Amino acid sequence: MDIISNLINGTLVFSTAFIFAALGGLISERSGVINIGLEGFMVSGAFFSAVIAYYAESAGLGGLSPWLGVIGAFVFSAVFSSIHAIATIGFKANQVVSGVVVNILAASSTFFLVKLIFEGSAESPLLTTVFHKFRIPFLSDIPFIGNAFFNNYPTTYIAIGFVILIYFIIYKTSTGLRLRAVGEHPGAADTVGVKVNRMRYMAVILSGSIAALGGATIVLTSNGNFAFNTISGQGYIALAAVIFGKWNPVGAMLASLFFGLAQAVKDQLQIFEFAARIPNEFFYMLPYVLTMLVLIGAVGKARAPKALGEPYEVGKR
């Protein structure tokens, strides 16, 4: 039982970053703008959270510093999503190209800044104050469930909260209806008075901020600093989760959870004796192979928002 409880706990830990990034990607894509830049937003989030939390820590803010890191990542990563928004919406640039540019610019400029700020060092200093697992009073005392669900990092709770919030906004509010309309049929949305491009600007800029929280999560819960390999492919996994989750917040969360589960299974399996005889590489491979198998077994095609990838031009049919 303990193993299963730990497995669920580990799943939540590993999935958090994917959930944030996938939610970010989803918001942008629901508005009709492809977002390959998730990796770049995560890099940016990881960078800003590491640097800001480091300075807050040096200023003696103690337990407050990781929170400032999270907020900083959210706010400043909007720089990169604004670039994507201006290029794709304002100048109707190819959305895939722009996303690739975001990835290149985010990686190169943050590594450059790290070298500039920390005098030639290739990574930011290790943080001493990071997030710790937080036991929710009473709930965490419930056997099995308590350890599994209510003994986790604050970022995990925030991520789940975001899923519920974004689901509610997209499906239950008029803003969400407009967002979906803009992504499905911008012409029709425009006719009834929805400001198509304004909606898309908001969605894309917000998407970068939310995805950046994924990067911040990795720095502030597991890695403790920012280096060139802090983010290596997680953004693309999140991109996969958006598609796998069929552009639905809950779907994207489940896809992220599944990927987190595959990672957690790897860690839990290694406890067993028989695991010692299996080469390590197969454990590393496991999450990806499992995801692949589930995908192949899963039925049903994912349907992307209809206007995905198309800049909106007034009068175009």
Place this chain on the structure above:
Amino acid sequence: MNKFMSIFRRESAVIPVVSIIIGLLLGALIMLIGGYDPLLAYDSLITKIFGTSYDIGEALRSIVPLVMCGLAVAIAFRAGLFNIGVDGQIIMGSLGALIVGTKLSLPPLLHALVAVVFGAILGGLWGALIGYIKAKRGINEVITSILFNFIALYLSHYFIRTFMPQAGTQRSAMIQESASIQIGWLSQLMGGARIHWGFLLTILAVIFYHIYLNRTKWGYELRAVGLNPDAAEYSGMKVPNVLVRTMFISGVFGGLVGTFEVLGVFKYIAINSVTSGLGFDGIAVALLGGNTALGVLLAGTLIGALTYGSQGMSFGAEVPGEIIRMVIGFIIFFVAAPGIVRLFFRPLTNKMKKKV
């Protein structure tokens, strides 16, 4: 003469050139803000690329994989597929080359040939599998190719550690000399720069890409599927076959990069925790080159040369090489959003028109 000049006035040629200039200027601006000397930096960049015959050779060596990766991404793009799995295909190609290069004993020329072909086929099959899964199960190739990158990475680690280890190091054993594709005399002539036959193959690949896409039935089908898969289907083309075939060719391009790096440059595979990232640079090359053969060749040359030169920048002017990555990003950004470039040179062209 007028006709010749008109090529340069065409927007498709002007935009990239202006983008490169603006990109370099922006890079200079950032260097100034960061407290570096941009003139010294660009000077060391150019010296690094053209300084000695060794540098020219090594710059060519870094251009080769970028052009090939650009082709790999571009051919998939033309069929409407987004192949972000070139990194994985490179790994499979290098693994194939390594297996043949270390385990088989063949006469020199044949050994190299078998190693290159085996690696290319392995890369091609790795790509074709992505196309097959897309064609049969309708799974988006973006998901499959990213997952396959990681699977290829760990699979190669397993094979290297189990069958071809170099004791005490984080790399594989060396390939036998008979499998090398280095051009010895040319290397010696160029001060030991690692020049290999892959250079020739790359040029052939560019020509192949152009002819295949524009002059063959399969290429016609590929473009038709890329423009509108439904229309292609109704006109009787077998879309699944086109997808698998295209991804196979894309994978072969990627796999060849892997074989070049192992047989021509390093002679071994280093065990790294992340993939090379060359495939992702290939996306940039393909997009900058507009997915055409000539475009990819030029874009790959530019990005390859800049990337190689950036090493000189960090050495000669102590400017972090990341600046050049930023410049590359700017250039692609401006090429992708020509509206921004037009803002810059609209006043300029207006003047020119008035004079005429």
